[in-house]
Amino acid sequence: xxxxxxxxxxxxxxxxxxxxxxxxxxxxxxxxxxxxxxxxxxxxxxxxxxxxxxxxxxxxxxxxxxxxxxxxxxxxxxxxxxxxxxxxxxxxxxxxxxxxxxxxxxxxxxxxxxxx
Amino acid sequence: xxxxxxxxxxxxxxxxxxxxxxxxxxxxxxxxxxxxxxxxxxxxxxxxxxxxxxxxxxxxxxxxxxxxxxxxxxxxxxxxxxxxxxxxxxxxxxxxxxxxxxxxxxxxxxxx
Numbered sequence: 001x002x003x004x005x006x007x008x009x010x011x012x013x014x015x016x017x018x019x020x021x022x023x024x025x026x027x028x029x030x031x032x033x034x035x036x037x038x039x040x041x042x043x044x045x046x047x048x049x050x051x052x053x054x055x056x057x058x059x060x061x062x063x064x065x066x067x068x069x070x071x072x073x074x075x076x077x078x079x080x081x082x083x084x085x086x087x088x089x090x091x092x093x094x095x096x097x098x099x100x101x102x103x104x105x106x107x108x109x110x111x112x113x114x115x116x
Numbered sequence: 117x118x119x120x121x122x123x124x125x126x127x128x129x130x131x132x133x134x135x136x137x138x139x140x141x142x143x144x145x146x147x148x149x150x151x152x153x154x155x156x157x158x159x160x161x162x163x164x165x166x167x168x169x170x171x172x173x174x175x176x177x178x179x180x181x182x183x184x185x186x187x188x189x190x191x192x193x194x195x196x197x198x199x200x201x202x203x204x205x206x207x208x209x210x211x212x213x214x215x216x217x218x219x220x221x222x223x224x225x226x227x228x
Contacts, residue, residue, distance in 0.1 A: 004159075031214045042205060042218040043160075050214055058215060090159055094214065104150070105216055107159040 002026055004108035006091050012114045013081045021076040021111050023091030031094045032074035036087040049074055081115045088112050118143045122206045122219035129196055129226050137191040137222050139206035147208040149182055149189040154203045196226045
């Protein structure tokens with residue numbers, strides 16, 4: 001049981017390049033999330049997927065797109081990378097909690113992205 | 117809007133000292149509250165949580181009590197260890213949403 005896995009762990013891009021960050025979970029969770037972590041800012045939600053086939057914007061969605069490929073996988077795409085997107089990106093998953101107290105989110109190890 | 121405010125760090129303590137990290141929240145609904153910990157170079161791990169008023173979450177010697185009257189969820193530990201050095205995040209989640217709203221994090225360094 002690997003939990004939440006992310007690839008790659010590190011990436012350096014030039015301004016204008018595109019890339020996709022991959023995330024997969026093996027806990028049979030319905031909900032998945034993408035956050036970015038910046039110094040002094042905590043974690044901010046980029047996009048989330050409450051269930052397979054649905055995606056919604058979070059607090060900072062501009063410049064990103066997501067795909068919920070199936071129940072296990074949730075990818076984040078940068079179409080034209082900008083230096084402001086230099087950050088550490090975390091994927092997370094959870095059992096949905098809409099009708100019950102919100103459940104714990106489980107985080108991947110992160111992807112450290114630098115855009116030059 | 118909904119938000120979490122936690123004390124700014126860094127916090128530096130000697131081993132066996134008492135730890136308090138303050139956390140207060142603003143929420144329109146009735147949130148669940150969490151403390152997550154991030155060790156150097158790693159992702160976030162759940163430390164403890166509480167889902168209703170007066171609940172006490174506890175784990176690894178850490179405790180936090182959900183105080184609705186003061187909208188607070190302060191993290192405490194009676195005797196810290198060097199291995200507790202990490203960044204601690206307070207967070208809330210609402211029934212109407214699934215995502216977490218995080219505080220900015222507090223970096224704790226424990227010296228031998």
